[in-house]
Each structure stands twice: as C-alpha cells, then as structure tokens.
Amino acid sequence: MPAGELAGRRALVTAAGQGIGEAVVRRLRAAGAAVLATARSPRPDAADEPAWLAADITTAEGCAAIAAAVERVLGGLDILVHVVGGSAAPAGGFAALDDGEWRKELELNLFPAVRLDRALLPGMIRQGHGVVVHVTSIQARLPLYDATLAYAAAKAGLSTYSKGLSNEVARHGVRVVRVAPGFTETASATALIARLAREAGSDAATARQGLMDSLGGIPIGRPNAPEEVAELIAFLVSPRAATITGTEYIIDGGTIPVA
Incomplete structure (x- = not known):
C-alpha cells in the first residue's frame, strides 16, 4: 500500500487488543488513517491514548458507547473494520449447546456488527462514501461440529447479512465486503x-x-499470520478496491477445497 494512501480517512477497528484486530490497527495507521481502536479490556500500554476505547461490544450499551466515541474522537467515519469474534462453547456437538450457549455466540459473532452498522452507516450514507469490512470465518462454509457449531452458524449469519447490506447501501457509495480467514496464528x-x-x-x-x-x-x-490478513483488509478499504463490494475474500492457505 502506498504511504499515505489512507491519509484523512477515519477508521474504527473492533477486537483491536490483539491478533488480527491489532494488526489491522497498525496497518491502517501506517497508511495514514486516523484509527479508533476498541476492545473489551483497557490497553495497559495505551491508557492515555484518546483513540482507544474499552467497551463490551456484546451489549447494546457497549455498541452505543463505541458509536458515540466515533463521533467524539473522529467526528465521523470512513472505514469500519469489524474483527470481533470467537467461541467459548463447550465440546460435545449440538447436544452440548443449550439456549444460553447459542445466545452467547450470537451476541459475540453477529449482533455487534448489526448494532454498529445500524449506528454508523447512516453517517456514511449522508457523506456518500464509506467501507465496511466484516471479518467472518471459513467455518461459515466449512463448519466444525464438535465445539464451534454455534460460532460457525453465527458467522454464516453475518456473511448473509453482509451480502444483503451491501446490496442496500452500494447505491449510496458505501461498500460492504467480507474477509474470511482460516487458521490464523x-x-x-x-x-x-x-x-x-x-x-x-x-x-x-x-x-x-x-x-x-x-x-x-x-x-x-x-x-496465516495476522499481518497477512491485515494486508488484505488494508487493500479492500483502499481506493484501489473502489468497485469491490458484496463479496467475500477467503484467506486460508487453501483449506477450503473449492471456491
């Protein structure tokens, strides 16, 4: 990515405390973007950084706090990279997943994206441009049933939601794309x-x-290395990807046997 390619762009990155999210924050900042980073826990080495927000994204209140911080810190948004996701469900297949486990997977892997989009996309539509990246998972296509079935289903829901959203907002100059990582170290x-x-x-x-x-x-x-996923995301939010919307990019080293 050319130096300064994202200069003047304002970005929000979720799950920014480690892994892919942290790598995305570093990559977008290196390209010149002003980035508000958010994660559930405070960042010890960035306690005084105004562009860091600790919030529980699994709650409606947490999402509202993040949306308010976007306006307060950035004054609007051009790029939303929604990385948050994961699973803490027990092993044992479908029978081990009660209503509570299903609810936790949906609250982490689907609802935060829906809530943040609902809060932040209107501003992108008003300004006539914006990019949303939803990080999904190859498990939406290749689900593992033992411990991550609910996670896979929630990510599949995020993927379908993203496709429909892209069709709705493209005419307003807003792009929505998905990135589906495989095993990332x-x-x-x-x-x-x-x-x-x-x-x-x-x-x-x-x-x-x-x-x-x-x-x-x-x-x-x-x-994958987290930096490799971040590099793909940085390309997709850049002007070089100006006509890419509504599609999913798989980065998995060839794990999924067919496209």
Missing part, C-alpha cells in the same frame, strides 16, 4: 498450540500440524 492460537503440546507431551510443531490436520489440512503448509 494469533497470540491466543500460539498459546493454544503450546498447551496442546504440553498436554500431549509433544512439541509446538507437532501440535500446530495436528490443528491444521483437524481442518482437513492447509495446502500452503502453515497458518
């Missing part, structure tokens, strides 16, 4: 690999390969 993934290695009495390389095998393999031979 974030700090939390690295910690998981280390734990699996300890539990199995093996090493990190063996545990990493086991995770890749559980997905059906990664033909390229390794997980």
Whole structure:
C-alpha cells in the first residue's frame, strides 16, 4: 500500500487488543488513517491514548458507547473494520449447546456488527462514501461440529447479512465486503498450540500440524499470520478496491477445497 494512501480517512477497528484486530490497527495507521481502536479490556500500554476505547461490544450499551466515541474522537467515519469474534462453547456437538450457549455466540459473532452498522452507516450514507469490512470465518462454509457449531452458524449469519447490506447501501457509495480467514496464528492460537503440546507431551510443531490436520489440512503448509490478513483488509478499504463490494475474500492457505 502506498504511504499515505489512507491519509484523512477515519477508521474504527473492533477486537483491536490483539491478533488480527491489532494488526489491522497498525496497518491502517501506517497508511495514514486516523484509527479508533476498541476492545473489551483497557490497553495497559495505551491508557492515555484518546483513540482507544474499552467497551463490551456484546451489549447494546457497549455498541452505543463505541458509536458515540466515533463521533467524539473522529467526528465521523470512513472505514469500519469489524474483527470481533470467537467461541467459548463447550465440546460435545449440538447436544452440548443449550439456549444460553447459542445466545452467547450470537451476541459475540453477529449482533455487534448489526448494532454498529445500524449506528454508523447512516453517517456514511449522508457523506456518500464509506467501507465496511466484516471479518467472518471459513467455518461459515466449512463448519466444525464438535465445539464451534454455534460460532460457525453465527458467522454464516453475518456473511448473509453482509451480502444483503451491501446490496442496500452500494447505491449510496458505501461498500460492504467480507474477509474470511482460516487458521490464523494469533497470540491466543500460539498459546493454544503450546498447551496442546504440553498436554500431549509433544512439541509446538507437532501440535500446530495436528490443528491444521483437524481442518482437513492447509495446502500452503502453515497458518496465516495476522499481518497477512491485515494486508488484505488494508487493500479492500483502499481506493484501489473502489468497485469491490458484496463479496467475500477467503484467506486460508487453501483449506477450503473449492471456491
């Protein structure tokens, strides 16, 4: 991305405390964008940074606080990168997922995007331009039933919602695109690999390969790096992607066997 390509652009990035979200914040700022970063917990090394907001995005109140901060800190928005997502559901397939577990997965993986879009898209429509990136997951197409079935279903819902939204707002100059990462070696993934290695009495390389095998393999031979996902997102929000909307970009090293 050319230096300064996003100069003058105002961006919001969710789940910015680590992993893909943190990498996106760094990449957009490097391109010149003014970025408001948000995550559930305060950022210890950025306590005095006005462009950081701690908020619980799984609640309507948290989303309202984020939308208010966008106006207060940035004075509007040109780019929304919605990264937040994840799963803490128990293993055991469909029978282990009661109403409470389903509700938690939807509150984390679908409703925050809906709420923030509802609050922030009207401003983009009024100004006649804007870009929304929803980070989905390859599990929307390749669901794993044991522990992440509800997560996969919520991300599939986000994907369908995003497509319909793109059709509605494109005529106003607002683009909506999806990025679907596969296995990405974030700090939390690295910690998981280390734990699996300890539990199995093996090493990190063996545990990493086991995770890749559980997905059906990664033909390229390794997980994504967060910076690689961030680079794709940075391109999609840039003027070079000005006619790209309504589609999903998979970045998974070839995990999904067909397009």
